[in-house]
Amino acid sequence: MNTETEPRVARAAESPELKIVPRRHIGRWVGAGAVVLLLVWLGVSFSRAQIDWPTVQQYLTVPVLIQGIGVAIVLTIVAMVIGLVLGVVSAIMRLSKNPVTSGVAWLYIWVFRGTPVYLQLLMWFNLALIFPYIGIPGIFQGRMIDILTPFVAASIGLGLNQGAYTSEVVRSGILSVDEGQTEAAQAVGMTRLQAMRRIVLPQAMRVIIPPVGNEVIGMLKTTSLASAIGVSEILSEAQHIYYVNNRIMELLIVCAVWYLGAVSLLSIGQYYLERFFAKGSSSKQLPPTPFQRLLGIFGTNRKAFS
Amino acid sequence: MSPVAASTTPTGTALVRAENVHKSFGPNEVLKGINLEVNAGEVVCLLGASGSGKSTFLRCINHLETVSNGRIWVGGNVVGYRQVGNSLHELSDKEAARQRQHIGMVFQRFNLFPHMTVLENIIEGPVLVKKERATEAKRHASELLARVGLAGRENSYPRQLSGGQQQRVAIARALAMKPELILFDEPTSALDPELVGEVLDVMKDLARSGLTMIVVTHEIGFAKEVADRVAFMHNGQIVEIGPPAEVLGNPQHERTKAFLSRVL
Numbered sequence: 194m195n196t197e198t199e200p201r202v203a204r205a206a207e208s209p210e211l212k213i214v215p216r217r218h219i220g221r222w223v224g225a226g227a228v229v230l231l232l233v234w235l236g237v238s239f240s241r242a243q244i245d246w247p248t249v250q251q252y253l254t255v256p257v258l259i260q261g262i263g264v265a266i267v268l269t270i271v272a273m274v275i276g277l278v279l280g281v282v283s284a285i286m287r288l289s290k291n292p293v294t295s296g297v298a299w300l301y302i303w304v305f306r307g308t309p310v311y312l313q314l315l316m317w318f319n320l321a322l323i324f325p326y327i328g329i330p331g332i333f334q335g336r337m338i339d340i341l342t343p344f345v346a347a348s349i350g351l352g353l354n355q356g357a358y359t360s361e362v363v364r365s366g367i368l369s370v371d372e373g374q375t376e377a378a379q380a381v382g383m384t385r386l387q388a389m390r391r392i393v394l395p396q397a398m399r400v401i402i403p404p405v406g407n408e409v410i411g412m413l414k415t416t417s418l419a420s421a422i423g424v425s426e427i428l429s430e431a432q433h434i435y436y437v438n439n440r441i442m443e444l445l446i447v448c449a450v451w452y453l454g455a456v457s458l459l460s461i462g463q464y465y466l467e468r469f470f471a472k473g474s475s476s477k478q479l480p481p482t483p484f485q486r487l488l489g490i491f492g493t494n495r496k497a498f499s
Numbered sequence: 500m501s502p503v504a505a506s507t508t509p510t511g512t513a514l515v516r517a518e519n520v521h522k523s524f525g526p527n528e529v530l531k532g533i534n535l536e537v538n539a540g541e542v543v544c545l546l547g548a549s550g551s552g553k554s555t556f557l558r559c560i561n562h563l564e565t566v567s568n569g570r571i572w573v574g575g576n577v578v579g580y581r582q583v584g585n586s587l588h589e590l591s592d593k594e595a596a597r598q599r600q601h602i603g604m605v606f607q608r609f610n611l612f613p614h615m616t617v618l619e620n621i622i623e624g625p626v627l628v629k630k631e632r633a634t635e636a637k638r639h640a641s642e643l644l645a646r647v648g649l650a651g652r653e654n655s656y657p658r659q660l661s662g663g664q665q666q667r668v669a670i671a672r673a674l675a676m677k678p679e680l681i682l683f684d685e686p687t688s689a690l691d692p693e694l695v696g697e698v699l700d701v702m703k704d705l706a707r708s709g710l711t712m713i714v715v716t717h718e719i720g721f722a723k724e725v726a727d728r729v730a731f732m733h734n735g736q737i738v739e740i741g742p743p744a745e746v747l748g749n750p751q752h753e754r755t756k757a758f759l760s761r762v763l
């Protein structure tokens with residue numbers, strides 16, 4: 194063994210003009226080729242499929258569908274706001290030393306995470322069956338069906354369900370912040386609540402935002418369930434149209450385009466939110482945003498870099 | 500109830516007075532009857548081996564830990580309690596926070612707020628807690644930064660500073676509340692050796708200005724030069740206390756001797 198390998202090593206070191214042959218990535222080339230073929234095949238079959246593309250284009254700008262995606266976006270925002278508020282409150286409650294407080298939060302999460310959203314939406318919508326009237330005695334009184342419109346029921350239902358999930362996300366964010374931060378805040382005279390609001394939560398946001406961003410996108414798609422209780426969001430509107438004209442796939446493609454557009458918009462929002470809460474997280478300056486880079490290329494805005 | 504009568508009030512000019520302080524974590528008794536008086540303007544250094552309870556005692560003084568038994572007074576108030584006639588009422592979170600305003604604390608690992616600039620770190624307490632006007636707080640913060648040798652670093656974030664600079668910002672943050680007492684818990688232990696000096700220099704300056712300080716430290720040189728008194732803690736008790744020349748120069752207790760021979 195020894196006598197064979199040693200001379201070979203020595204020879205390699207002596208000759209400096211050896212040609213370097215780069216490693217061949219045969220697997221990669223085969224894989225890439227297969228993917229390209231698959232895409233071409235998909236493209237060809239879609240163009241040959243019986244999809245009436247002019248119809249797709251025509252319905253893309255129909256007002257009821259635009260309103261429908263608008264309803265979906267508004268419902269997403271309202272439900273997420275409710276979900277975030279409930280999530281933060283219940284996360285703080287779960288971390289409380291008081292067993293009643295943390296128990297209530299635990300119960301909330303258990304119930305609303307443990308049953309299907311669809312079921313919860315139906316229950317909110319039908320609440321009038323068991324509570325026909327609602328009100329505070331002597332101050333305010335109303336009929337449940339007047340107050341709990343489909344949109345309100347959907348907002349509450351989706352929001353409460355979301356809060357149960359967000360709660361765990363927020364809790365892990367809070368736990369990710371060093372205990373020393375709370376102590377330092379208390380040492381300058383802050384109460385626990387002030388320390389939570391000014392010191393702990395802003396730092397927890399860095400951990401909280403990416404999963405919540407995920408959930409916002411999930412929520413946008415979950416709003417389609419609200420059609421079950423009579424909310425006119427984009428998917429139900431599209432169904433109303435294709436029941437009449439039978440252009441089923443065309444209308445579904447229109448919906449997909451709108452959903453993708455809305456999700457892209459939300460992702461941009463998330464990008465800037467993450468940047469905002471990344472303040473001070475690194476010893477370097479934040480890299481410029483794609484938008485700033487674009488401006489920089491054309492030299493129109495020098496301030497973007499400073 | 501504690502064996503100490505509720506009506507006992509601090510005597511003399513002591514700003515801090517600890518009386519028979521006990522602290523247990525579960526079955527583990529960490530402080531076993533600490534008695535200490537610190538006069539206004541005095542600098543007391545706490546020495547002792549790791550695990551002897553120095554940090555725990557310091558944290559009891561500003562109520563980050565509750566004492567299991569015994570009592571601590573700061574400026575005539577019982578820490579963590581409100582005296583009403585002959586009874587002591589445990590403070591609410593809000594009242595405890597108000598009490599802490601007068602007691603600054605500097606931590607081993609700085610604990611600056613990383614999402615805030617240096618200036619924001621310093622004015623956060625005065626503006627949020629003391630309701631000082633922002634312009635006034637900023638002016639004062641800049642003065643303090645100059646005092647700790649960091650003039651012009653207002654807009655840096657903590658992560659852009661060296662350890663020594665961060666600790667000096669932490670000292671400025673504590674000073675911004677105009678405390679009557681500052682507690683230091685091993686303020687230089689997390690620093691590279693070449694950065695220790697700049698922090699100790701700032702602390703020496705504070706000591707000369709008449710601030711009351713309780714300093715947990717392993718810097719024997721600092722204790723010798725700056726401390727009015729040095730206390731040596733062992734196993735949850737202060738076993739020896741006195742002027743640095745005596746305790747450090749001619750230790751009586753066996754544990755003090757052993758400790759000093761190890762660190763010197």
Ligand SMILES: Nc1ncnc2c1ncn2[C@@H]1O[C@H](COP(=O)(O)OP(=O)(O)OP(=O)(O)O)[C@@H](O)[C@H]1O
Pocket residue numbers: 524527529547548549550551552553554555556
């Ligand atoms: N929150 C806690 N829960 C349980 N035990 C604790 C807690 N804090 C401290 N202890 C224990 O109390 C003892 C004293 O700790 P302390 O931090 O006061 O020591 P120290 O003198 O500051 O030591 P060091 O020089 O290492 O900082 C240790 O045995 C430690 O394990």
Ligand SMILES: [Mg+2]
Pocket residue numbers: 553554555684685
């Ligand atoms: Mg310690």
